[in-house]
Amino acid sequence: MRGLVSTQALWYLTRGSGLVTLLMLSATVVVGLSTARRAESERWPRFAVGELHRRLALTSVVFLALHVLTAVTDPFAPIGWLSAVVPFVSAYRPIWLGFGTLSVDLFVAILATSLVRRHLSERLWRAVHWLAYLSWPVAVFHTLGTGSDVREGWFLALVALCIFAVVVALVARLGYSFATNVAARLAGGGAALVLLAGVGAFAALGPLRPNWAARSGTPVAQLGASAHRAAGAAVGTLPNPPYEAAVAGRLTTTALAGGAERIVIELATSGSIAASVALTLVGTPAAGGGVSVERTSATYGPSGSPTLYTGSAVAVEGSRVTLALADAAGARLSVVLALNLSGSSVSGTLRAESGAAAALSPPASGGEREGADGGDGGS
Amino acid sequence: MRRTLLQLRVDPIACDGFGYCAELLPERIGRDEWGFPLLAPGVLPPGLLDAARRCVVSCPRNAIVLVPADEPLSGPTTRAR
Numbered sequence: 001m002r003g004l005v006s007t008q009a010l011w012y013l014t015r016g017s018g019l020v021t022l023l024m025l026s027a028t029v030v031v032g033l034s035t036a037r038r039a040e041s042e043r044w045p046r047f048a049v050g051e052l053h054r055r056l057a058l059t060s061v062v063f064l065a066l067h068v069l070t071a072v073t074d075p076f077a078p079i080g081w082l083s084a085v086v087p088f089v090s091a092y093r094p095i096w097l098g099f100g101t102l103s104v105d106l107f108v109a110i111l112a113t114s115l116v117r118r119h120l121s122e123r124l125w126r127a128v129h130w131l132a133y134l135s136w137p138v139a140v141f142h143t144l145g146t147g148s149d150v151r152e153g154w155f156l157a158l159v160a161l162c163i164f165a166v167v168v169a170l171v172a173r174l175g176y177s178f179a180t181n182v183a184a185r186l187a188g189g190g191a192a193l194v195l196l197a198g199v200g201a202f203a204a205l206g207p208l209r210p211n212w213a214a215r216s217g218t219p220v221a222q223l224g225a226s227a228h229r230a231a232g233a234a235v236g237t238l239p240n241p242p243y244e245a246a247v248a249g250r251l252t253t254t255a256l257a258g259g260a261e262r263i264v265i266e267l268a269t270s271g272s273i274a275a276s277v278a279l280t281l282v283g284t285p286a287a288g289g290g291v292s293v294e295r296t297s298a299t300y301g302p303s304g305s306p307t308l309y310t311g312s313a314v315a316v317e318g319s320r321v322t323l324a325l326a327d328a329a330g331a332r333l334s335v336v337l338a339l340n341l342s343g344s345s346v347s348g349t350l351r352a353e354s355g356a357a358a359a360l361s362p363p364a365s366g367g368e369r370e371g372a373d374g375g376d377g378g379s
Numbered sequence: 380m381r382r383t384l385l386q387l388r389v390d391p392i393a394c395d396g397f398g399y400c401a402e403l404l405p406e407r408i409g410r411d412e413w414g415f416p417l418l419a420p421g422v423l424p425p426g427l428l429d430a431a432r433r434c435v436v437s438c439p440r441n442a443i444v445l446v447p448a449d450e451p452l453s454g455p456t457t458r459a460r
């Protein structure tokens with residue numbers, strides 16, 4: 001099991017290398033745009049601009065690789081290797097992570113064609129190189145859409161600096177020998193303006209408004225876990241049972257063939273314990289309301305390892321659900337959930353005890369046992 | 380590589396006169412009044428091969444290449460455009 005430091009380090013490395021990659025790629029674009037101007041001086045020969053463009057691009061590969069590798073290997077966000085290559089398939093913020101993947105794919109195409117440029121036709125190389133005009137804005141949307149620090153002033157200032165620098169360089173590029181291809185230049189400037197307005201509107205309506213993490217498609221387990229990270233809680237470990245924690249999450253109901261229903265309850269803990277529960281109940285609606293449960297399955301674990309314990313619900317009494325769970329080594333854990341439903345949102349308490357669930361005495365309520373155990377629980 | 384004598388050749392259609400090559404290999408490449416390269420004729424001496432390769436790699440239009448000296452030349456090599 002990963003310890004606190006390594007897990008946190010990977011996550012911070014993902015975020016840091018992502019921002020550095022955006023800064024490096026923005027610099028690459030700015031310098032690349034400025035090569036057209038053929039500026040030269042005693043101290044700054046022309047070829048140095050081209051060389052700087054090349055080397056900035058090659059160096060940003062290092063940070064990009066670090067960004068992708070740490071994002072995939074970090075257990076906090078469920079990002080698989082597939083979603084590092086194929087856009088829009090991730091479980092974690094599929095659209096905004098997909099923008100990053102798309103940008104990477106385009107960048108790899110630009111880079112690869114440049115590395116073997118001598119063997120390609122100039123027309124093909126240039127057509128692919130123009131994808132930079134797509135790759136960079138897509139990277140900006142990715143940064144704003146997935147960036148964990150988007151609402152921090154310093155983060156926004158750096159992103160704004162990137163956008164400002166590229167826009168200035170683009171205006172200068174479009175203005176250089178303006179008389180040729182006037183229509184194309186005006187179209188390019190118009191497209192840039194539309195994009196700029198789009199980025200601003202997106203930032204204002206999306207990441208800068210509250211609750212973006214949930215709206216952008218972050219799984220419930222990570223929503224809870226990120227609050228723990230902010231509180232400095234140990235990620236990836238659970239305390240020794242017995243313990244209690246407050247839980248919150250959502251309930252989704254799906255109608256199955258033959259009148260049956262599948263109810264999925266996803267919960268994340270709050271407080272000093274970072275864990276998540278996923279409970280699936282399949283049953284048929286009973287005549288007097290409620291559901292007659294036929295099959296259940298449940299997983300429980302710390303953030304980063306949400307399926308450490310697997311099992312099923314052994315008792316469903318009103319809003320109290322008892323889960324009998326075991327880990328891969330066979331260690332048993334029983335978890336009692338006392339839940340309050342309000343529409344699709346669920347909140348309540350979780351109580352975990354070691355041993356088989358059947359051995360639990362039927363308590364009147366989880367809360368009354370708190371003082372008696374005097375343990376390390378608490379929420 | 381040692382046995383092959385090399386010389387530079389500019390594709391005058393592709394060249395846009397960025398001027399990187401003239402900066403990187405001033406011993407062999409000058410610039411005309413519009414900034415396009417003027418290549419000294421003949422084989423490159425071994426001491427200039429590294430600089431010549433940098434010209435090839437850094438050309439933004441991929442317009443300058445190293446070719447074996449005995450390759451028949453098909454186009455102007457001393458004056459681009």
